[in-house]
Amino acid sequence: MSGLRNNRDYRLLWTGQVVSEAGFSTTMIAFPLVVLAITGSGVQSGLVVGAVAIAQLAAGLPAGAFADRWSRKRIMLGCEAAQAIAAAVLVLALWSDVAGVGLLVAVAVVMGVCRALFEPAEEASLPLLVKPEEVPSAVSLNAARTSAGQLSGTALGGFLFSFGRFVPFVFDIVAHLFAFVSLWFVRLPVRRATASRPPAHLGREIAEGLGWVWRQPRLRVTTFCVVSLNLFFSAYYLVIIVLANGRGMPSGEIGVMAAMLGAGGVLGALAAPVLYRKVSPYLLIAGVFWALTVLTPLAIFVHSGYLMGLLFAGIAFLPPAANTAIGTYQLLNTPDELRGRLGGVLGVTGGLAAAFGPALGGWLVEALPGSAAVLACAGAIAVVTVFTTFNPTLRGLPATSEPLEAEPTGK
Template sequence: MTTSLARNRNYTLLWGGQALAEVGFSASLIAFPLLVLAITGSPAASGLVLAVDATAQLLAGLPAGALVDRWDRRRIMLACEAAQALALGSLVLALLGDAASVPHMVAVAAVLGVCRALFEPAEDACLPRLVPDAQLATAVAMNAARSSLGQMSGTALGGALFAVARWAPFLLDLVTHCLAFVALLFLRVPPREPVAVAERHLLREIGDGLRWVWRRREIRVTALCAVVLNLFFTAFYLVVIVLAEARGVSSAAIGVMAAMLGVGGVVGALIAPWLHRVLGPYVSIAAVFWVLTLLTPVAYFVSDGFVMGGLFALMTLLAPTANTTISTHQLLLTPDAMRGRLSGVVSVVLGAAGALGPALGGLLTEFLSADRAVLVCAVGIALVTAFVTISPTLRRYSAEQEGVPNEV
């Protein structure tokens, strides 16, 4: 009889520790631009810190995936938690001593970005060794719920704590990373089978990971579709914010709109294991594209911020089910020795799309009216949905496929 995830000691240790770390991370993420703005008064410097964090994660993504496949994954996670705690501790001390500077904050942001680039593929690669294959989809969905809950609660805490003291959100992040480090000390990951390697070469290992992803047709196609969808949806999000302001929606209502994205994500993650089983692989993936295609044009007619918030919640409701289906399938078909590189490649590709989306949204609102920009995003999402609908690769998509590379 299979033990439930709630009674899986190793999984609950990892999940609980990272649930705390997610809260701390979201608290410091919202506090960082506020801190830089308070110290320098420069919006450009404020954006620089977050840009460095995201850029460091992207640049480190591919090497990190290769290193995760080379090194002990539990030790990588421990080292990442320790490094983040030390970086945050230095910032808290600097703030308490009124000695914080922009270069110091940039350095801390870079450390946090690199650590996440290492930690995330290490955790992804460990997951199939901690839970049975039959429970992997549920574990992936619960991790998504953890992230959404951490983002919602951490963002609220970060803003409230910053109002109390500038150092308070970063102290919270420091404490949560220390607790996550302690949880990882008790984590036991089953040993991996030794892989005989005559000579290790980082660039060659990165290339092997890129080739693995490219040769798997289903990974290649789902990644391409996800990139296009993320690009247009993140652009759409910025366009809707601009449109709401133009239509006189209050700042408070816009805040509720943004929060409803998280609400939809949390509810969607909780029901994702059930929907994953009921809908099957193809419908689980295609449904999120179809829903976004139907709902995106509705924003053209909506002028109430709270109604738009409800629309956002519906848009994100099915995304965790698609992510659960795709992630579970990819982890099961990928050899353990390649899982870190798989996660690194996918994270870099999707992260780049997420970074370019707001830029696209800004350009659209610069050269078009906001309502027309909504329609451009809707057309982009509809086109990728049409491809998903007719794609023979996605129609044959199945989590039970053998892990043998497809030919290009």
């Protein structure tokens, strides 16, 4: 990663975003606490937190098209500024004791839309900021950044809330302003004009992005792998938490389990570039799924929260390597004029998996005894493992970037 350490622009982007991620995670912890303090309603707390995810999903596909149509740096700067302004409005309302659920929902929607816009713009910019051989390291470091920001922000949110309802949002303002300034100094290369025609209708541009992903077998299969991994892992996580609670594990041990899950993800993201250089993408993806197939059923036999935390850490250590292989292939083999829309498609499919995963886990623990629910998740992962092992398209995934034959995006 020495090349990235010497890459001034990537360092600025990465540093700003790890702080921004911490600010966002702080806000996500503070939102339900504020709503409970104002209304005492758990339902309304869920409404505010859910508004972020709903807005992000609704804006995902258009956001990808905008990332291909507009200046990506300006999109990212606008998102950081908008989030800082929204948090400032909320701070003033809380300070004046006039904040209501409606305002909290509006701020949550702004944050969800900004995340939907920012992510494809940033992902599409990576191949312009770093050398092709450094893309795997950049992809994995971005994953580590997200995990580190979530860990620190989650811990900080509750602590800051104890000093006042508005204090976590003050930190969020500072975080987004810091990220804005960092982004301002990033020298993102000017993109070459990809077509002489004016921008198409937004719906047509979105359809082009969806069509691109669907027509490329390797993009289609690797996207399925990522969605499956996110869906079943998020379901498995909820099943284990319910199982641990049912076995009478203290809440402190359950908290340690969650922290070790996050720590395993950070370490896995840091190790992912090394694994990517030593193992072919196909073996890396299939190997991760096989390891998860073996490890996930072990939770049935673990009754200690600390041992379960170690199991969680081991499980979380693995997916970043597969995600790095998949993300690198997808970025390097998608034309620049379509990378934003690729990011929009991946953001929406990943968001749907993250939303449906806990719902699936909740249904499993209601319908099945704890151990059977664990085995159901493990069985589903095993089915995907067999698919990845014998899928000819995935087996043909090249070890190095191999350009795809792009179909024209305009008629």
